[in-house]
Amino acid sequence: MADSRISVPPETRRGEPFEVRILIRHPMETGYRTDESGQHVARNVIRRFTCRYNGAPVFAARMSSGIAANPYLRFFVTAHDSGTLDFEWVDDGGARGQARAEVKVA
Amino acid sequence: MSAHAAPSTLTRRRLLQGTAALALAHALPSVAAPEMPDIPLLAELLAGRTPRWERLRLDLPALADNGQTVPLKLTMSGPFSPGPTVQAIHLFSEKNPVPDMAVFEFPVPIEKIEIDSRVRLAGSQKVVAVAVMSDGALYAAAADVVVTIAACLDGS
Numbered sequence: 001m002a003d004s005r006i007s008v009p010p011e012t013r014r015g016e017p018f019e020v021r022i023l024i025r026h027p028m029e030t031g032y033r034t035d036e037s038g039q040h041v042a043r044n045v046i047r048r049f050t051c052r053y054n055g056a057p058v059f060a061a062r063m064s065s066g067i068a069a070n071p072y073l074r075f076f077v078t079a080h081d082s083g084t085l086d087f088e089w090v091d092d093g094g095a096r097g098q099a100r101a102e103v104k105v106a
Numbered sequence: 107m108s109a110h111a112a113p114s115t116l117t118r119r120r121l122l123q124g125t126a127a128l129a130l131a132h133a134l135p136s137v138a139a140p141e142m143p144d145i146p147l148l149a150e151l152l153a154g155r156t157p158r159w160e161r162l163r164l165d166l167p168a169l170a171d172n173g174q175t176v177p178l179k180l181t182m183s184g185p186f187s188p189g190p191t192v193q194a195i196h197l198f199s200e201k202n203p204v205p206d207m208a209v210f211e212f213p214v215p216i217e218k219i220e221i222d223s224r225v226r227l228a229g230s231q232k233v234v235a236v237a238v239m240s241d242g243a244l245y246a247a248a249a250d251v252v253v254t255i256a257a258c259l260d261g262s
Binding site for chain 1: 174175176197199202203204206207208209210211212213214216217218219220221222223224225226227257
């Protein structure tokens, strides 16, 4: 669950937006599928995704089964101080995932 | 025959010009404002308001081979400050079993609105994005996608 890949530029400029990319490994199970044995596969999608910059929320997403498996997000955050980006997400099963990236402001 | 037509104010030319102008007047708004698909949750968000079909841009491939993963791009042109900033962008699907696909939220004002993701689409349809501004204004964008293989719903 905690599997993710994050890309943040090695250096950012104060006051300017920088690109954040994240790929989370998650099946985003729709709940409309059955497995090989014909058993119904329960829905399990990431419901909520948040990104905090030095503790303050800067971006969030509410998701559904309409987001493809292994959700990919690319968005922008405005640089102000060096610090950390903390990503957190929670799925229908209540499982939480976390990831962190360093931000260097020149 | 010409003597008869001359005193008349409604000449053939005038009539044609008038008809053309009328046709154009009817055609223009439909180009600027695509028809909103009938999605109850979208209607709930709009609450009778009409969004402006500008600034927000929704890019999806016109033809998607596989509905399981379709690249999507949302962009909105600024500047945003000073003035209303983007609070959230809602994404709606016309045909998916879950019509409210996603909501992207911006807790702090941001100058650059550009979001990429990948979506599932259960068949050819219209996807609608609505941006909610801090002053309550709404901007919308729509894209039609032809999906050759829909995101499977039955596990087959």
